[in-house]
Amino acid sequence: MGALTLKAFSDELREWEFIEGEGIDPTDSFGVNLRLSIREDQIFLAEPNDPSTPWLTDKGRLFFDGMFEKSSNKSTDWEGFFTDISEVMYFIDHLNLHKKNISSFIFAFENLSLETLNMLYLLKQSCSMVELRKVESHQVSNDLESQYQLGLSTQKAKLHMSTLGILINTNPRYEGYILNLSLRQRFLKGDFKLLSIGSMLDLTFPTYNLGSNFGILKSLGSGTHLACQDIKNSEFPVVITNTELFKRSDAKVFTEILKYVNVLDTAWNGCNVLNHNIGSTGIQSLNKFLPLSSEDFTNFFGLYYINVPLSSAGNVKKLTELHLLNIFNSTNSFNNKVFIDQNVKAINKTFYEKVENKLFDNYFHLPSNMFLEDNETYINTQGLIKRTTKLLHFKKDAKTNWQITRKFYANTKSLVFFNNKKDNMLVNFNSINSFNFKNYVNFQFYAVQTLTSLSFYLTKQNSPLNSPVQLSIKSSKVKVLNTKVKNWLDDFFNGNGKDSFSYNSSVLVNCSKIMRASSTNFF
Known part of the structure; x- marks a missing residue:
């Protein structure tokens, strides 16, 4: 894998014009440390920054070419969106009180940080109509x-x-x-x-x-x-x-x-x-989330995608084709279904246009920040804690995934749902900023020595349990x-x-x- 760089770097820019920053490689599951050359909120060069593994593939060197585009002049009405979606959720909750088949609000996600994932989990606990689903249908056991x-x-x-x-x-x-x-x-x-x-x-x-x-x-x-x-x-x-x-x-x-x-x-x-x-x-470490299935599309009123390009999600495309062919009939009487696309770009709008007036009636795009525009935390495939630092500020109107999810969580706490009265009495972590929320994430996953404001940054790697479980119950035949x-x-x-x-x-x-x-x- 050679040292490939962009043409603009060799012909127009010079090395002394850059600001050096540290990041991780998001193209695989290891998250290798990178040294990034930045100028005017643009990345022009990515190099390996780990002395133990001084190696980087072409994907790791050139992934940032697909991150940037001209920012849209159309501003997002954040307050109006959250007001409208809260009213819809309040109406559906009253409708579910008198119905046998309860309508759900499906959150489908992929490639999430630990902060956003835990905030979604708190949202699920405070609102019973919210269902959390993975896009990929992996049947991986996460006991150990x-x-x-x-x-x-x-x-x-x-x-x-x-x-x-x-x-x-x-x-x-x-x-x-x-x-x-x-x-x-x-x-x-x-x-x-x-x-x-x-x-x-x-x-x-x-x-x-x-x-x-x-x-x-x-x-x-x-x-x-x-x-x-x-x-x-x-x-x-x-x-x-x-x-x-x-x-x-x-x-x-x-x-x-x-x-x-x-x-x-x-x-x-x-x-x-x-x-x-x-x-x-990180998704497997928190809980065993179910994948999207045909049962989820039979009775729902909203579909919320977070960091999911439908062009590469074969499971979703198959379920959508079955729905358009009326393979499974929907028993939902609510026709104004909502499609929410929380991504850096409106990459799923072409998919919505194909199923408009058939599967969905309203489309909302919530612009989220790009990679390296927020301080996020991940667990790589080795169990190591990987953190990204905020190096860019490219899109002015965008917000972080954690901020958008926290706003949803705050709106659900301000409403009184009739179908989950017990859940309304649960004690949940109400965070004001993401720095304090990182300590909640760390306390939930790992044991720490002290509960200080810096306790999260003392943990570098989890301690896995490698001993296989000896089950006394005879397993079923497969x-x-x-x-x-x-x-x-x-x-x-x-x-x-x-x-x-x-x-x-x-x-x-x-x-x-x-x-x-x-x-x-x-x-």
């Missing part, structure tokens, strides 16, 4: 941290003890290049073999592909596969998969199968799950489907749109077209 994030076995000290690695439906070169570098360094030291179940990929070091059929795991558990001999003779094997695997209905049995072949035991838990974006681990896992394409520039910036970058889109035209048959 080791079930949804990378464990200690992928760190360099532990990885040096291992002699075998198993990749299941993952491409670490694309999804987490830091992990791919660690695997490459371990392979170059010798006495390390890497098995792969999935597409044949170029990971810059040799791998042994076992096939792309998920039924291979069944043969590993029964001991009929040739790779069982390598697993039996290995020491401290490491298993790496990703959250895309948990979209399958039979994905929850793969850890049980690996226990039968002694890959996972009580002394060594080498199972690791690689997340697809920087905010996925049928293993002999189908292929996800097919990967070698497209490192634009990919499948898991981050919120690559799909809108003109440089990365052009690189993606050239890559697909020269190396694959897919266009």
Whole structure:
């Protein structure tokens, strides 16, 4: 990955004209530290700022190309919007009191910071009609941290003890290049073999592909596969998969199968799950949120998207097509359904125009701040605390996601809902500024030594529980489907749109077209 820069940087600007700032890379789940060169609220250069990993992909160098655009001259009527939406919620609450089928207000989100996620959770507790949903349908168990994030076995000290690695439906070169570098360094030291179940990929070091059929795991558990001999003779094997695997209905049995072949035991838990974006681990840490389903679209009066581009959400597009074809009938008598788009840009307006007067009748765009325009906190796929600092102030009319959600929360506390009288008596954290709210977030997740105003910044990493739970209740039988896992394409520039910036970058889109035209048959 070469040192690519924008043409404006080499032809027009000079190094002494920039202000240096620190940030993180939002294009993957590791959040690598960056050193950013800023001039007049514009980013022109991104370089790695971590001495332990002095490496950065092209996506990390050029993601900011899709962040900036000319700010809209149309101002947002914030007070009018919150007044109107509060009246609608108050009317729907009275309507639900006399109805059997209660209408709900669906909040669908992706890529959220811990502050915004916790404020949404408080909003759900104060208003029973609010439903929180994930856009992606991942069936990941979050009882232990080791079930949804990378464990200690992928760190360099532990990885040096291992002699075998198993990749299941993952491409670490694309999804987490830091992990791919660690695997490459371990392979170059010798006495390390890497098995792969999935597409044949170029990971810059040799791998042994076992096939792309998920039924291979069944043969590993029964001991009929040739790779069982390598697993039996290995020491401290490491298993790496990703959250895309948990979209399958039979994905929850793969850890049980690996226990039968002694890959996972009580002394060594080498199972690791690689997340697809920087905010996925934090969502799993708070609660087990359900994904959007067809039942959510049968009886609702509002759909609220936060940081979700519908162009890359296959689950939402499928549900919308089913609704337009009248596959499932809506029993909701409320026709004026509201579509709210809380994003940096009005990227979902074209989707609303297709379903206007069919699925929705009103559209609102709430401009939120861009990445690096707010002090936010994330948990990366390793369990490390990653923080962004406010370096830019590009859009004057926009507000942070936390401010918009807090305004919703304040409006619900000023209303009296009849359907959740018990919830109205709950003691919730009423914060005035985001600095105090960070301490609430930290106290909810981790144990701290002191409850001071700086206690949140003393925590650097969570302490995961890696011991597998021994259940006395016999688990239900799950049928293993002999189908292929996800097919990967070698497209490192634009990919499948898991981050919120690559799909809108003109440089990365052009690189993606050239890559697909020269190396694959897919266009």
